Amino acid sequence: MKDILHAPFVEEMIDITANMYRLGWDERNGGNISVMLDPDEVAQYLDPDNVIRTIPTGFEAKPLIGKIFLVTGTGKYFRNIPKFPERDLGIIRIAPDGTTAELLWGYSDGGRFTSELPAHLMSHMSRLAVNPDNRVILHCHPTYTLAMNFVHPLEEKAFTHTLWEMCTECLVVFPDGVGVLPWMVCGNNEIGEATAEKMKQYRLVVWGMHGLYGAGKDIDEAFGLVETVEKAAQVYMLIGDRPRINTIRDEELVELGKAFGLDYRKDFLNL
Ligand code: 2HA
Ligand code: ZN
Numbered sequence: 001m002k003d004i005l006h007a008p009f010v011e012e013m014i015d016i017t018a019n020m021y022r023l024g025w026d027e028r029n030g031g032n033i034s035v036m037l038d039p040d041e042v043a044q045y046l047d048p049d050n051v052i053r054t055i056p057t058g059f060e061a062k063p064l065i066g067k068i069f070l071v072t073g074t075g076k077y078f079r080n081i082p083k084f085p086e087r088d089l090g091i092i093r094i095a096p097d098g099t100t101a102e103l104l105w106g107y108s109d110g111g112r113f114t115s116e117l118p119a120h121l122m123s124h125m126s127r128l129a130v131n132p133d134n135r136v137i138l139h140c141h142p143t144y145t146l147a148m149n150f151v152h153p154l155e156e157k158a159f160t161h162t163l164w165e166m167c168t169e170c171l172v173v174f175p176d177g178v179g180v181l182p183w184m185v186c187g188n189n190e191i192g193e194a195t196a197e198k199m200k201q202y203r204l205v206v207w208g209m210h211g212l213y214g215a216g217k218d219i220d221e222a223f224g225l226v227e228t229v230e231k232a233a234q235v236y237m238l239i240g241d242r243p244r245i246n247t248i249r250d251e252e253l254v255e256l257g258k259a260f261g262l263d264y265r266k267d268f269l270n271l
Pocket of ligand 1: 032114115187
């Protein structure tokens with residue numbers, strides 16, 4: 001068996017969580033990530049028959065039975081993951097009943113997966129139905145996106161449109177736009193179901209006055225989506241109340257869409 005601590009998927013998780021902490025998006029125990037792993041790759045590092053313990057998930061995830069995920073731990077700080085990966089991360093497999101997680105590695109202090117597991121697994125199901133290559137769901141509290149939530153309408157068309165106006169790259173990076181949920185209590189099945197419903201259409205979902213979810217085929221895609229939204233939100237917040245004397249006009253967004261051959265949300269323009 002190879003050393004799991006040097007598995008590329010563990011190293012990448014350590015790297016991205018450290019990065020997100022440094023960006024200030026994951027204060028204290030804020031944020032959580034789940035990555036679907038390739039069972040053959042996992043078998044190079046772990047005995048798949050060695051289940052350390054089982055943990056109920058609290059909901060049924062039938063389409064994910066047998067799937068294996070690397071998931072950040074509940075109450076754990078991204079800041080500490082590089083020092084304590086085996087304590088603060090875990091690898092779980094969804095058991096044949098669809099409602100139990102089999103722990104294959106990690107959570108070594110008796111811990112468990114993030115309280116947002118329902119939002120993650122339900123979102124995985126939604127994204128996989130649209131894109132069978134989806135592997136990653138990532139949640140964090142990016143500062144400027146959060147700030148923008150307090151001064152901008154929490155409405156999908158308006159929110160997406162403003163972000164598209166802030167950086168030329170935005171339309172190219174998320175032509176599918178950004179889903180928006182109102183403020184809700186987090187950590188339960190209800191917000192999980194609402195997030196997953198949005199994930200049928202969007203790879204990005206704002207949790208009103210809480211944070212942001214990103215999905216992708218790998219960590220680069222999910223993280224890249226989030227950092228692009230955050231950059232646009234930063235520009236928006238830097239402009240503040242100052243009069244805008246220049247802007248990217250909708251006609252120009254149309255030109256951009258044509259030039260890059262984008263399938264974007266045309267109904268999100270004001271033309
Ligand atoms: O895991 O970010 O939404 C801590 C959170 C809850
Ligand atoms: Zn959160």
